[in-house]
Amino acid sequence: MSQTITIDPVTRLEGHGKITIQLNGQGEVEDAHFHVTQVRGFERFCEGRPFYEMPSLMARICGICPVSHLIASAKACEAIMSVRIPHTAAQLRRMMNLAQMVQSHALSFFYLASPDLLLGMDADPKVRNILGLAAAKPELARAGIALRRFGQSIIELLGDKRVHPGWVVPGGVTEPLSTEKRDKILAMIPEAYANIALALGAYKKIADTFKAEIEVFANFPSNYMSLINEDESIEFTDGALRMIDATGSTIEDGITASRYTEVIGEAVEPYSYTKFAYYKPLGYPEGSYRVGPLARLNIVKTMGTRKAEKELAEFKQLAAGLVESSFHYHHARLVEMLYGVERIEEILADSRILDKHVRATAGVNRLEGAGQAEAPRGVLHHHYKVDENGKMTWANLVIATGQNNNAMNLGVFQAAKHYVKNGRFTEGILNRVEAVVRTFDPCLSCSTHAYGQMPLAITLISAEGEVLDRVVRD
Amino acid sequence: MGFDSENAEYMDTVARCLVLACGNTLRSDDAIGPKLAEWAAERFREDSNVRVLTRQQWTPDLAEEIAGAESVLFLDSSVDSAPGRVNLTPVAMSADCFEGATHHVDPPELLGLSRSLYGSLSVHAMLLTVGAGSTELGETFSDPVEAALPRARGVLEKTVLRFLEN
Numbered sequence: 001m002s003q004t005i006t007i008d009p010v011t012r013l014e015g016h017g018k019i020t021i022q023l024n025g026q027g028e029v030e031d032a033h034f035h036v037t038q039v040r041g042f043e044r045f046c047e048g049r050p051f052y053e054m055p056s057l058m059a060r061i062c063g064i065c066p067v068s069h070l071i072a073s074a075k076a077c078e079a080i081m082s083v084r085i086p087h088t089a090a091q092l093r094r095m096m097n098l099a100q101m102v103q104s105h106a107l108s109f110f111y112l113a114s115p116d117l118l119l120g121m122d123a124d125p126k127v128r129n130i131l132g133l134a135a136a137k138p139e140l141a142r143a144g145i146a147l148r149r150f151g152q153s154i155i156e157l158l159g160d161k162r163v164h165p166g167w168v169v170p171g172g173v174t175e176p177l178s179t180e181k182r183d184k185i186l187a188m189i190p191e192a193y194a195n196i197a198l199a200l201g202a203y204k205k206i207a208d209t210f211k212a213e214i215e216v217f218a219n220f221p222s223n224y225m226s227l228i229n230e231d232e233s234i235e236f237t238d239g240a241l242r243m244i245d246a247t248g249s250t251i252e253d254g255i256t257a258s259r260y261t262e263v264i265g266e267a268v269e270p271y272s273y274t275k276f277a278y279y280k281p282l283g284y285p286e287g288s289y290r291v292g293p294l295a296r297l298n299i300v301k302t303m304g305t306r307k308a309e310k311e312l313a314e315f316k317q318l319a320a321g322l323v324e325s326s327f328h329y330h331h332a333r334l335v336e337m338l339y340g341v342e343r344i345e346e347i348l349a350d351s352r353i354l355d356k357h358v359r360a361t362a363g364v365n366r367l368e369g370a371g372q373a374e375a376p377r378g379v380l381h382h383h384y385k386v387d388e389n390g391k392m393t394w395a396n397l398v399i400a401t402g403q404n405n406n407a408m409n410l411g412v413f414q415a416a417k418h419y420v421k422n423g424r425f426t427e428g429i430l431n432r433v434e435a436v437v438r439t440f441d442p443c444l445s446c447s448t449h450a451y452g453q454m455p456l457a458i459t460l461i462s463a464e465g466e467v468l469d470r471v472v473r474d
Numbered sequence: 475m476g477f478d479s480e481n482a483e484y485m486d487t488v489a490r491c492l493v494l495a496c497g498n499t500l501r502s503d504d505a506i507g508p509k510l511a512e513w514a515a516e517r518f519r520e521d522s523n524v525r526v527l528t529r530q531q532w533t534p535d536l537a538e539e540i541a542g543a544e545s546v547l548f549l550d551s552s553v554d555s556a557p558g559r560v561n562l563t564p565v566a567m568s569a570d571c572f573e574g575a576t577h578h579v580d581p582p583e584l585l586g587l588s589r590s591l592y593g594s595l596s597v598h599a600m601l602l603t604v605g606a607g608s609t610e611l612g613e614t615f616s617d618p619v620e621a622a623l624p625r626a627r628g629v630l631e632k633t634v635l636r637f638l639e640n
Contacts, residue, residue: 111534130534131579131587138591145535145591 019433020271021416027423032413033271034405034437043395051077051364051386052170058382058397059164062443064107067100067155068375069382070168071237075257075371076382077170080390081362088355089172094237095347096158096168097373098340101236102192103151104376105293105333105340108441109199110144113330116435117206121213122428140202143195147337150192154344157181172359182348192341193307200311200334210327216418217436218326218411221246223279223289225255225403226296227374233304234296234339236374242299243279243289248322252279257370260381264398277403288406291378292440293332298322305346308339326411326439333376333441364390375400377441401442411436489525491637492543493630496532496550503557503606503619506626507549510602513627514549514634523638532579540584541592545637547630548581548601551619555605558618560626562633565599598637602630 006020022031042061046054055073059066071093078085085093115128118137127135134141152162158177159165167173207214223246227239241255243263252263266275267284279287289295297316303309315335318328347353370383378400385394401408415436419429495511497504511528518524527539532548540546548565555561567589568582579587581601588594604626607616615623 131583134534134537134587134590141534142538142591145538148535149538 019412019437021412021420021433023420023423027421029413029417029420032409032416032433034408034412043397046392046395049392051080051384051390051392054382054384054392054395055168055170056164056166061397063163064104064443065100065375065377065380066164067096067168068373068380070165071097071373072371072380072382074168074170075373076369076384077371078360079257079369079371080364080366080384080386081170081360081369082365083171083360083362085172085360086355086357088176088352089358089360090238091347091350091353092158092173092177092358093168095344095353096155096165097237098344099151099154099158101151101374101376102337102340103148103155104441105337106144106147106151108376108438109330109333109337110140110147112441113435113438114140114144116431116438117203117210117330121432121435122426125427125431128431137202139198143198146191147195147199150188150195150341153188154185157184169359171361174359176356176358177353179354182354185344186348189341189345193338196334196338196341200338203331203334207331213432213435214325214327216415217432217439218407218414219324220410220414221322221324222407223251223282223287224295224298224322225279225289225291225379226299227372227379228300229304231304232301234300234302234336241372241379244299244322246322248298252281257372257381257383260370260372260398261383264381266398266402272405274405275398275402276405277398278406285406289403290326290407291400291403292329292376293336294323294326294329295378296374297332297335303335303339305339305342307342308335311335311338326407326436329439329441364388375443377401377443378403399443401440404440404442408437408440408442411439489542490523490544491525491634492539492546493524493526493634494532494536494539494546494548495526495528496530496548497528498530500611500613502608502610502612502614503604503616504551504609505613506551506604506606506615506619509615509623510549510604510626510630514630517627517631518634521638524634532581532584534579534584534587536579536584537587537591540588540596541594544596545598545640546581546585546596546600547633547637548599549630550601550603551606551609552603553606553609555603556618557605557607557616558622559605560622560629561601561603561605562629563601563603565601567595567599597640600633602626602633 004020004022020033021029024030046057054077055070058073059069061069111130114133119128119132155165156162159167223243225241225243227235228242229235229239242250243252245251255263263280264277265280266277268275278284279289303312312335315331368385372379372381380400381398383396387393412433415433419432493511493514495507497507499505499508508528511526515526565581567585585599604619604622607618
């Protein structure tokens, strides 16, 4: 008799999802899926609104990475306006996007992943959270809180709000940076370096103890895609996309926002509200790819900053070729946080950052525009169409989680097949299956965080639909 | 006085009294905490000893803010009280403070987290709640909560002044 194990909802994610594991009559895993069970509808309800409202409206999609949505959306609007924004505005946006990356990665690493990494995959679920981490490793919990504050404070200093700042607008930003604010940000940088060093040191000490997980946490060859600069350095805000295959060879380069839909398609599966992005020339699912920190570090040749460069070299030593296990997303996040702080420091060292000219203006000059930016968890694409009056007639968003969707599903299957034997499982085993999804840090819907502790329900269902067993963690 | 609806000044100043509100301004009576915080910010605008913060949810990050204050007054709506009922209750640090969630923690857990991470224990910690009549989508209060506003403001003011006296 076949059985289905359901993990609903998956905990310590941004948003709501569930996992089902299908067992065959012998109790072996036959199939497994990660389902995104919420629907948002942003692409439809923006229709009819003026295009210049889009950055503020679209940023409401997410409470963790609104800055990336703001930037991708503003760039799509600028394509419609046919304007090039001032250099200082581009640098200020870049800094805000990096600040968001630091705070989001800190949330992912310290709050969501560290309970597994530092307390253990089999630790009591009651303590396997940020509060348990605070009890066991207070110095790391303090570092996580401080790095969140670092990123959020910069976002607030620039945009007046920690979440959903309205400062990024079509044409640039609404307000230049003052000397006082620049100095406040600079003053926070030494503490940020110290906290990242602490986290990197702690992670490297324990990483080897997860050899078994590294082997089966979405550890397979795949394509990768990320933004990259012409000098092959990492890029979060501008540049163009590069796609590499499983051997590391470039299969598509210089993918600008306007070319995106030529090369990227979206497939639909009946079990999830999130689409499955793929590289069109290879088709679906062969053209599936991964995005985010692992993809970025696999693709770039250099970080372009001194400290992160050293860490990149070490990261690339984790495998003979590409670093394939999604477990290493955690390590990649730490390297990127270090890069973010260094790059922010560099940007602030340029006196042009205080320039007062930070916005270009124009009306509707094209009826279609697209923009892209790296969100912490991967590249984000906004594509809009408007009428002659600038009213939105159509929108499509391709988010990072959709681009990682196939890899997350394959990863869940790989881990479930490895750990669930003869139909038997423990809480620790199911936590490992959830932890595969956490490595990607998917953002299913960050703008509406769940209230309170999310329960975990595991249900065993027979082929006839009869509930055989149910375990609830609350 | 430092006030910002999201995050006021940073940890370069220590406030004697932290007013920490929680609520969603788009959910009718759930906005009572932010609304009272807005009033407190104006009332104590000239007083650098009072710091006011508002969040949609109380998250673990706030332990650091609490550690930077001598006393804390939490402001929230309550679905367990009769609509419009104003309650002021002391908050005791949770001894068993490690069963919380990532996205939301309660005042006792926040005090516990502040203690375990920063060695800080607030001199006074109180929770001021107003019973919610409706938490449906909306930007206005129900009649009982609207009627309770003056009393809630009075309790808030007296509590903050008492904190500052001690």
